[in-house]
Structure formats: C-alpha cells, structure tokens
Amino acid sequence: MSSLIFKRLSNRFSHINFSKFQFFLSFNQNHKVLVSGVPPALIKTIKNPFCSYFSVSKYHNFAHLSGKDKVLASGFGVWKSLFSTQAAAELSTSDGLTVDGIAASNWTIVDESESDWKSHAAAIAQSIQVIKRRLQWKKLLVRLDLLSVQLNKPDLWDDPEHAGNISREHGSLMAKMKKVKALEQELLENIDMIKLAREEDDIELESEMLKALLQMRRNSNEKEQEALLSGEHDSCPCYIEVQAGAGGTESMDWAKMIMQMYKSWAQRHGYRVTVVDEMPGEIAGIKRATIKVDGEYAFGYAKAEVGVHRLVRISPFDSGKRRHTSFAAVAVTPILGDGFTHVQINESDLRIERFRAGGAGGQHVNTTESAVRIVHIPTGITATCQNERSQHMNKDSAMAVLQSRLDQCEMARQAQINAQHTQSLTDIGWGNQIRSYVLHPYRMVKDLRTNYEVTNPDSVLEGEIDGFILSYLSALLDKGEDCP
Numbered sequence: 001m002s003s004l005i006f007k008r009l010s011n012r013f014s015h016i017n018f019s020k021f022q023f024f025l026s027f028n029q030n031h032k033v034l035v036s037g038v039p040p041a042l043i044k045t046i047k048n049p050f051c052s053y054f055s056v057s058k059y060h061n062f063a064h065l066s067g068k069d070k071v072l073a074s075g076f077g078v079w080k081s082l083f084s085t086q087a088a089a090e091l092s093t094s095d096g097l098t099v100d101g102i103a104a105s106n107w108t109i110v111d112e113s114e115s116d117w118k119s120h121a122a123a124i125a126q127s128i129q130v131i132k133r134r135l136q137w138k139k140l141l142v143r144l145d146l147l148s149v150q151l152n153k154p155d156l157w158d159d160p161e162h163a164g165n166i167s168r169e170h171g172s173l174m175a176k177m178k179k180v181k182a183l184e185q186e187l188l189e190n191i192d193m194i195k196l197a198r199e200e201d202d203i204e205l206e207s208e209m210l211k212a213l214l215q216m217r218r219n220s221n222e223k224e225q226e227a228l229l230s231g232e233h234d235s236c237p238c239y240i241e242v243q244a245g246a247g248g249t250e251s252m253d254w255a256k257m258i259m260q261m262y263k264s265w266a267q268r269h270g271y272r273v274t275v276v277d278e279m280p281g282e283i284a285g286i287k288r289a290t291i292k293v294d295g296e297y298a299f300g301y302a303k304a305e306v307g308v309h310r311l312v313r314i315s316p317f318d319s320g321k322r323r324h325t326s327f328a329a330v331a332v333t334p335i336l337g338d339g340f341t342h343v344q345i346n347e348s349d350l351r352i353e354r355f356r357a358g359g360a361g362g363q364h365v366n367t368t369e370s371a372v373r374i375v376h377i378p379t380g381i382t383a384t385c386q387n388e389r390s391q392h393m394n395k396d397s398a399m400a401v402l403q404s405r406l407d408q409c410e411m412a413r414q415a416q417i418n419a420q421h422t423q424s425l426t427d428i429g430w431g432n433q434i435r436s437y438v439l440h441p442y443r444m445v446k447d448l449r450t451n452y453e454v455t456n457p458d459s460v461l462e463g464e465i466d467g468f469i470l471s472y473l474s475a476l477l478d479k480g481e482d483c484p
Contacts, residue, residue, distance in 0.1 A: 091184050093188045093195075095195075099129075099184050100125075102121055103122070107119065109123050112214060112217060115210055117191070117209070117213055120210070120213040120214055120216070123217045124183075124216050124220055125187065127217075127220035127221070127223060127224055128180065128184060128187070133477075134228060134230070134474075134477040135176055140173055140177065144170065144173050147170040148170065176230065183216075183223065186216065187213075193209045194209045194210070228473040234297055234299055237271075237292065237293055237298045238298045238302050238303075238332050238335055239290055239332070240331075241330070242258050242262070242286070242289055243331075244286065244287050244288070244328055245308070245326070245327030245329060247325075249282075249283045249284055250317060250326045251285075252284060252286055252287055253281070253284045254309075255288070258309055258330065259291065260461075261460070261462070262293075262302075262463075264463030265465050266291075266293045266295070268464075269295060269298075271295030276291060277289065300473075301473075302332045304473055305469070306330055306332050307330060307434035308327055309328050309329075309437065310325060311325065311326045311439070312325050312436065312440065313439035327433065343410050345376070345399075345406065349376060349377050350376060352374050352395070353372070353373040354391060355371050370391045371384070371394055372384070372398045374398045374399060376402060379409065383399070433448060434447065434448055435447045435448060435468065443457050445457045445468075452468055452471040454467065
C-alpha cells in the first residue's frame with residue numbers, strides 16, 4: 001500500500017488500526033473500505049456494530065474483528081479467486097465493472113500522453129484479453145481442474161515419476177493463472193481508487209492513480225510478449241543451424257549472410273554466440289554452419305526462423321550481372337538445462353566393478369577396494385573414480401561422470417538427427433520458403449506466413465528481425481483460439 005493511500009485510510013477511519021494490513025483492495029461508493037490478504041480460517045461473517053463501515057453484500061465471507069477496533073481480514077472472495085483453481089469467476093470493481101466489461105465498453109483509446117484514465121484502462125483491458133487468448137485461457141482452466149482432480153487421488157504417488165509430472169504441470173499453469181488474475185485485480189483496484197479520488201476531489205490521490213494506470217499500460221506490451229513465450233523449452237538457449245540450398249556459390253554466400261544476420265540479432269539481444277561448427281564453401285560462403293546462442297528465451301524467439309529463406313538479387317558472382325534466386329534452410333534446436341534428464345539410467349543396465357585404488361596414497365586408499373568402475377552395458381560407456389576416500393563417494397562421483405557422458409552422447413545423437421532433418425530438406429527451393437528477401441528489382445523482405453513486410457532489407461540483414469519473429473509468434477498463438 002502506498003504511503004498516500006495508507007494516510008487516507010488512517011485519517012478517514014481513525015478508530016481502525018490499519019497497521020496489520022498489507023493489501024488494500026477498494027472503496028465502495030459509500031466509502032466503505034475493503035481489505036484483503038487473510039487465511040480462510042480467520043474469515044467470519046461480520047456481526048459487530050462496526051460492520052456499518054463495511055460492504056458485505058458483494059462478498060460471501062468477509063471479515064473477522066479482533067478486539068474493539070482492529071480489523072484482521074476481509075475480501076476473502078478476491079483472495080480465493082487468486083489462489084484457487086476456481087479462478088474463472090470474474091473480479092470486479094466496487095460498482096461491478098469487470099475487465100471484460102471495460103474491453104467491451106468502447107472507451108476511446110488515446111495517446112499515452114493524455115491524462116485519460118478510461119483510455120489507459122481500456123488499453124490495459126485489451127492487453128489482458130490478448131494475454132488470455134494467447135494462454136488459451138478456457139483450456140488452461142479446464143486443464144487445471146483436471147490436474148487438481150488427479151492431485152487429490154490418494155494413489156497418485158504410487159508412481160512418483162507420473163506424480164512429479166502432474167505436480168510440475170499444475171504448478172506451472174497455476175503460476176500463469178495467478179499472474180493474469182493479479183493483473184486484473186491491480187487494474188480494478190486502481191479504477192476504484194480513481195473513482196474515490198474524484199468523489200473526494202482529491203487531486204493528489206487521483207494523480208497517483210493515473211500514474212499507476214499509465215505504468216500498467218506501458219508494461220502491457222511486455223506482458224503480451226511474455227505470453228508469446230509460454231512453451232516448455234522457450235526459455236532455453238539454442239543451436240541455430242543454417243544450410244545452403246542447391247545453387248552452388250550463390251546459395252553458399254546466401255547461407256553465410258543468413259548466419260551473420262542471426263549473429264547480429266543475438267548480439268542485439270545481449271545473447272552470447274559461439275560458433276560450434278562451420279563448413280566453408282569452395283569459393284565463398286558456407287555449406288553449413290551451427291552456432292550456439294546463450295540467453296534467456298533464445299529458443300522461444302529463434303524457433304520462428306525455422307524453414308527455407310529465399311534471396312533474389314543481382315549476383316556478385318555473375319559477370320553478366322544477371323538476377324539470381326538463392327535458398328538456405330534454417331533449423332533451431334533447444335539446449336535443455338540441468339532440470340531435464342536426457343538419459344534415464346536403469347540399474348539393470350549397469351555393471352559396477354570395485355577394485356583397489358592405485359597410485360600414491362595412505363594405507364586406507366591402497367589396501368581397500370574403494371575405487372569404482374561403472375560400465376553402461378547398452379552403450380559400453382565407462383566411468384571410473386578412485387580419488388575419494390570411500391567406495392560410496394567414489395560410486396557417486398562415477399555415476400555423475402557416467403550421467404554426463406551419456407547426456408553428451410544423447411545430445412550428439414539429437415544434433416545428428418537435427419542435421420539430418422536439415423539435410424532432408426532437399427526441396428530447399430521454390431514453394432517451400434517462409435520468407436523472401438528481394439534486393440532487385442525492388443527492395444523488400446516479406447514473411448509469407450504472416451504477410452509481415454519491411455522495405456529496408458539492409459536493416460533486416462543486419463539483425464533487425466524482431467518484427468518478423470513477434471508477428472509470427474503472435475499469429476501462431478492467436479490463430480484459431482477462442483477469445484476468453
């Protein structure tokens with residue numbers, strides 16, 4: 001609660017001790033204060049002379065009074081809607097205005113510089129609806145209910161792996177839902193405060209609430225963008241691989257230009273770029289190259305670039321200065337973090353050998369079978385450790401090494417599959433491209449999936465591709481989804 005709002009509350013209701021509150025909710029038209037943030041165990045129906053200061057008609061469970069003048073809790077309806085899977089119920093202002101109602105009100109949206117709270121509120125409400133649509137809100141709530149039912153089954157943890165997956169998915173969806181409901185609540189609370197300030201002719205309070213709404217509006221685009229990157233592996237770093245299509249030197253040069261475009265794009269975002277592999281062309285360009293892009297949401301953004309890219313230009317390698325068309329294919333692979341296990345090791349697949357440690361050491365090291373060698377039978381990969389003082393510690397260390405080696409092997413296999421996938425795009429040519437880069441006879445870059453285009457191809461080739469990425473991700477999530 002801001003100091004200004006806290007002061008207003010304390011002055012207006014001097015008989016109430018507000019020091020116990022952390023969350024201010026709203027006033028109604030009769031200046032009846034509502035406060036939220038209390039466990040259900042403390043919620044009781046108000047039956048006290050002081051209840052005349054509170055509106056209980058809009059909420060089922062409301063407050064608990066402790067002593068003569070201390071309000072401990074209220075607003076359980078809002079608290080429940082934020083932390084329950086029954087969050088489909090709409091939040092509202094003290095006079096019943098909802099986010100959907102604001103979006104449907106046709107309030108004119110004007111420039112941010114205008115001090116118009118309705119304009120700010122309408123823009124924020126529209127952003128909330130976009131976020132819900134991109135999160136597939138109705139399906140999310142249905143899925144949450146299904147997961148909640150599974151979590152309440154008494155035999156769930158008989159299968160720990162399945163239970164863990166259910167629990168993680170439920171937690172992830174709950175986190176998304178809570179963020180949206182918190183955004184809705186913040187908007188409605190600010191609107192209530194604006195109305196209160198105008199009733200009281202409190203210019204200072206109105207100004208503060210206008211600033212709060214304006215800040216929410218400015219952050220709304222960022223919130224919409226976050227909703228684009230809600231995939232399981234979107235937050236991971238990634239590998240970007242570019243392969244030249246048929247066409248010899250022309251296509252190899254184009255592949256190099258595309259790879260440089262991605263390097264520049266990654267650097268613009270502050271990502272760290274590492275060249276993993278590069279096969280140069282005989283005369284110019286590259287036949288194939290792979291870079292590693294380290295940074296938050298690198299894969300989430302880069303996945304929009306998968307496909308065939310087409311270039312039309314006057315060839316610098318043609319003495320006749322004729323126009324040529326070249327193609328290059330792009331593949332993107334996420335790099336899974338430590339939270340993911342690439343290879344599941346079964347005890348039955350292991351052969352564990354124990355022997356005496358060799359080399360310099362004390363009596364215990366050289367006279368006991370503390371060293372451990374673990375062989376993964378299906379692959380023949382071996383890990384040995386004899387540096388620790390006990391057999392148990394050596395076994396743990398050897399298992400860690402084995403896990404790392406198996407993971408590395410699996411990643412190499414996946415990379416090979418990805419390379420084969422890229423190479424399998426034998427039709428890197430007409431009719432398969434996702435984007436066209438035209439440098440002659442006119443200058444334009446157009447994404448054929450979304451029809452998004454720019455007339456400055458030089459800027460695109462220098463790494464300014466965010467417009468193409470965001471338009472594609474937006475179209476991908478918005479297409480065919482029901483509005484909330």
